Structures are given as structure tokens and as C-alpha cells.
Amino acid sequence: MTEILSQYGLLLLVGQFPDGPIGGLALTLLMSVAALLLAFPVAVAVAIARTSPIPAIRRAAAFYVTAVRGIPLLLIIFWAFFVLPLVTGVTSSPEITVICALVVYEGAYLGEAIRAALEALPKGQTDASRSLGMSYTATLRKVILPQALFNCLPSMMNQFVLIVKNTSLAYIIGAQEVTFSANSINAQLLTRPFEVYFILAAIYFILCYSLSRLSRVVENRVLRKRSRVTNQPITETPSLARVPS
């Protein structure tokens, strides 16, 4: 196992870089971070739409979330591979394709996490803000979102772990991230699949487990802060949509 690591370690870490394009674990991380950053605004928009006072917007967002939840990510990746060139007119790289698919996917899942955080805020927050004459948008921007986004930091980190794991599907359409590296090492060695995939699993495990632990630490911080800052009872069905405007 150590000889595999010493011979192919660099390939697993950075792919062909610097002789070729960056790959391996570095690409896995790059794709994950890009997907999270791009999915975030989409997710916030989806969460706001899901709690919108306008029924048509709520329904459209619910349709999007249900559709995404209803099909495998792999299928979304294949769709992206097919649809993106039709939209942009050029063939996208597998990396871009997977990032786009993950944005569509996480827009729904991260969006639901943010929606849960929005709805968990006491209804009194909206009441108080609207009572001061603040508009729906100002209430969202200044009062609701800052609190909700802080409260859902742990679930955002969990979504990041999911994204990291999901980038492993990128090898199927040819992105040379860490799973791709492992597959090509396995193809070269032929007789040592257990060691190769054990190493691959270990790499993901170390990365994702540390991130999960970190998210638990953050969760405790958030919980502590929340129990300190609010002595308001949590009402069960608070919603921005409930205040007549």
C-alpha cells in the first residue's frame, strides 16, 4: 500500500498537474467549493420563494424542489451534459458540467435547509419588523436572513460534505478528480484493486469525517449562541407569508 502511495500519491492529490490539467483531490475540492459558492445564492432564492406570500411563486419553487428530489443526481449530470451545449452553444468541460448539475441539485437541497431555518425563526421577528413599517424585502434582508443563515451554518457544512461526496460521480463523464485518478491507477496496476480503493475510501473518509466533526463543533457554537440570545418561545408555524401586507 505504501508503494502505491509513494508512486501514485501525487496523481491522487493533483492529477497530471503541473504537466497537465489539475486533477485528483485538488480538483475534487475546487469543484466542491465552486459548486457550494454558486449554489448558495440559488438556494437562498429557492428558500425565499418557498416561503413567499405569493402562491404561484411558492408552487413553482415546490415543483423545482420536488423534481430535483425525485431523480438521481447522475441523471441531472447527464441532463446537464446534454442541455448545457444547447444553451451555451459550446461543449462544456466535464468539470463545468458537474458543477452546474451540482448547483441545480444543491439549489434544491441547500434551499430546503435554508427554508427550514427561515421557518424556525419565531414569528414575532417578522411581526416586530413589519410593525416598524419595514417592507417585506427589508424584513428579509435585515432581520430574517441574517439570523436564518447564521442558524443554518451547520447544515450548510453538511451540504458541503454531501457535495464533496457527490463530485465522485464526475469521473463518469470524464472529469479527472480523485475517483478518476484511483480508477486509472487501478487500471494500470490491475492486481491491487483492494489497496487502491481502500486508499481512495480513506482519502474521502479523512476529508469528510473532519468536515463533519467541524460542522458538529459549529453546530454547538450556534446552539449556544442561540440559547443565549433568545428567550423567546419557538412558535410552530411562523412564516413570512402569515402577516397580511
Add this chain to the structure above:
Amino acid sequence: MNLHSLAVLADPNVQLLFLRGTLTTLELFFASAIAAYALGALLVVIRMSGWLPSAAVGAFVEYHRNVPSIVQIFVWYFGVPQILPQSWHTYANAHLSAFFFAVVALSLNAAAYISEDLRSGIRAVPTGQMEAARALGMSYLKAMRWVVVSQAVRGAAPALVNQALGLLKTTSLALAIGVKELMYVARQLDGETYATFPSYLTPTLIYLACTLTLMAIGSRVQQSTRFTR
């Protein structure tokens, strides 16, 4: 987008291909689901009874949660046969299919998540419930069975249905080791006919039909358990 390409769906061979793919997907799903729920429950029992150190079960759960499902499938399909004794290895090569390994990997993966859902369901039952049951003279097992577990399962039911939803979608990863399930045949059709749109539209609709059914069951379950706790 070339709508004429939809014509391939009229071809009986294509229909048969998708039918077979759908059946394989459903077989993967049901075989893995049955194994996963049984094993998930067993894991909770093992953890609570102390037959194995709880760290062992914990490690099992963390491995499955922190490694991508597709890597877990590779480890089972490519990796594990290599470390089996030679005679087993030969047997595995001769008799065990990719389908088998896919079911093993998928069900172990889902079992890890299911056991966690069940465990948090049990944790959510107040300790006073167990005390009240024991105070009535019930044995530990009876109290567990009739008071704690029945409440825990109810509480965890929505999450458990959700795991089924996740499992159904994860079966699509079996294409990576050549199981001819729905995604595999869709890709095959796309490769052979270049009729990309119908090749992916068909599995999309089939997956949605299955997952919407599961979601409907899920919201039913949620409704029926909401007022009883």
C-alpha cells in the same frame, strides 16, 4: 432539440430495453431495502445491547456516511474479492454477479443511515416512558417492545421513508459496475442512437413515478404519526 428522435421510443426493442432496466432498478431497490432495514434494526440492537463495543458500530456508520456510495461499491465489487481466500475468490468470480455486489454495498450503506435514524428515534422517547412502563411491572424487553420502540418507530417513520427514497436514487450508481439498470440502459441507448433527449426523458419520468409514490407514502406516514405523539 430534435423531437423526431422521440420516435425511437416507439421501437418495441427500446421499450423492452427500458422495461428490463426498470425491473433491474426495482430489483436492486427491493433487495437492498429489505436487507438494509433488517440490518439497520439489528445494528441498533447490537449497539444498545453492548454485544459489540459501540465504537465498532459507530465506525461502521461513520465509514458509510463519509465515503461516497460509488467508492463503497468499488470497494465491494473490485476490492473485496481480491482479499478473499483463493477458493472463495474463484467461487465469487464464477457465481457472484455485479448485481450481488451492488446490493451488498447499497444495503450496507442504507443500513448505516437507517440505524442512525432509528437510534435518534429511540433517543427522542423521554426516559420517563421507560420508567413508567417498568413501574407498571413490564420487563425491560416488554417495555422496549410496547412502549419505547413503538414510539421510536413512529417518530422516525418519515426519516425512514426518506431513506427508501435515497436508496432508490442511489441504485443508479450500479451502472458504474455494469449492472444493466435504468441509467445504464439510458446511456446505452444514447450511445447507440444519439437520441439523447428520449434516452434521458424516459428514465426521468420513470424515476419520478417511483419517487413521487414514495414521497406520497412519506407524507401519508407523516400525517398519520403527527397526532399520535
Add this chain to the structure above:
Amino acid sequence: MIEFINVSKWYGSHRVLHDVNGRVERGEVVVICGPSGSGKSTLIRTVNRLESINNGQIIVGETDVNDRKKSVNRLRSGIGFVFQQFNLFPHLSAKDNVALAPITVRGLKKGEAYDRALELLDKVGLKSKADAFPGQLSGGQQQRVAIARALAMNPPVMLFDEPTSALDPEMVGEVLQVMKQLASDGMTMICVTHEMGFARDVANRVWFIADGEVLESTTPSEFFATPRHPRAQKFVADIRAH
């Protein structure tokens, strides 16, 4: 200043407000009391349209509260509202809580808004807590910040929805003190409260509500000495018994 004309509200078939009529003059303090679940909170929340009504009219100043053509945000910015649960914004410091609406709604310059915020916090006796977050304040202090926050919009009218009900007994006094000060400054106020001492000392009128109906509208001295409606008699007797 504030007028209720035949105001009714239903939740489904359950009628929570029943033909409410009444006037609050400029500078008047009206205390609304009654048994729990009688519709007091609902009534006060209709004044700034936190609750819609099904029938009737509510006029504040010159404005019909439920006129869809009028901006509800402008209406609300001219009515101070204080909640039972304070509802301070936990992510903002006391002075940010007070300055937020003047900046975002009125477009006040930051410097001006913060000067005014400090002035108001001083008025409620909390200048030293300007940078504290709500979680670091006691209930009574939070409620006083909430009053300063409502005052920051210079509303001609203040509404109080059970402002002391969520407080520990020893903190009730400091909040009532601030409310008394406001009343003596000539503020028009409607207060839903169980503090009958406050009603006796400060209110110009007491409205007694039960089952969504205003059963009595009279001066505090008359209300406590000779309540006319049987429900009001029982209510006053129950208070005496405590």
C-alpha cells in the same frame, strides 16, 4: 385619533371580534382588559394590520387601516407596537435594534439615527446598554429597548400588547415606569394589560372585553368601583381576590 367602527373578525366560523366600536382621542390612554382568550390581543393587532379584519373599519388619524391603496408600511411606521415577547432582533445590539427602522424605512443618515437611538435608550434608562445584545439583557431591559425601538419612528400612537406578562415580577415596575412617563408626556396609547394598578393610575378609559365584544367602556374609577356588566363584575371581583 383611533376609531373602531363595527369591527368583526372570524377564524373560520369562530367569531373572535364582535362589532367592536370605540374611539381613542389624541393624548388618551386606553387600557383594554378582559379574561384570556377574549380577543384583546387580536383587537390591538388589527390596529396596525398585523391581523386583518372581515368587517367594519379602523381609522388611525386620517387613514383607513385596511385601505388596500394605502401603503401598509407607511401606516405601520406611524404606529409604535410593543409585544409581549419583546421580539427584539437577537442578532443586533440594542442601539442597532433602535436605529434599524429609522435607517431602512425613513432613510435617516446613520449618524443621526444613532444619536437619536442613544437619546431614546437614555430615556428608557439604558444608555449604558447601547452595545449589549438582547441575549445579554434581562427581560425588563429587553422590553425597555423594545419601547425605545418603537419610539424611534416618532409614532403619534403607541400600542402595547401585554408588555409585562412575560416578565418576572420584579421587572414589571421598570417597564410600567417608562409607560407612565410616556403617558404623562401626552402620548396616545392603547395598552392590553393585566396591570390593574397601571389602569387605575394612568388610563383615561378602560375597555372591558369578553368573547370578542366590548362589554364596558368607562373611566377606571367607575370600572373598579361599579362595574355594570355581570362578566365585568366577576372580573373585578377576581382581581380583588388576589
